[in-house]
Amino acid sequence: MQSYVLRARKMVQEGKNKEGAEMLSEGLNYYSKNIIKALTPYATADAGIISMVLRNLADDIEKNNPGAKELRMWAENNTVKPELKETIKIKKPNLK
Numbered sequence: 001m002q003s004y005v006l007r008a009r010k011m012v013q014e015g016k017n018k019e020g021a022e023m024l025s026e027g028l029n030y031y032s033k034n035i036i037k038a039l040t041p042y043a044t045a046d047a048g049i050i051s052m053v054l055r056n057l058a059d060d061i062e063k064n065n066p067g068a069k070e071l072r073m074w075a076e077n078n079t080v081k082p083e084l085k086e087t088i089k090i091k092k093p094n095l096k
Contacts, residue, residue, distance in 0.1 A: 004030070005071065025079045032082040 004027025011020035035054075042050060062069040 021079050024075055025082075028075070028079060029082045032084075036084070 004023055008020040008023035008027070011017075011023060039050060062072065
């Protein structure tokens with residue numbers, strides 16, 4: 001799989017800034033969907049734990065990958081963040 005960032009960078013170098021930002025947005029959507037897919041379903045009560053784990057992973061990824069933090073900061077101001085769409089399912093207990 002080709003890097004979304006490298007493809008976006010190439011577009012920006014070619015003067016295609018809008019297309020480059022759209023490519024990064026596509027990458028954001030791709031990774032967001034896959035992470036959500038891996039996490040769901042989850043217990044609502046565990047949402048805080050999941051949030052903590054994801055923040056810890058994000059911090060470690062930025063610490064271990066030079067330029068990752070700077071890219072995140074740029075992307076936060078220049079791309080559209082994917083919206084989280086959750087469906088809450090309530091299971092009724094088995095009454096036997």
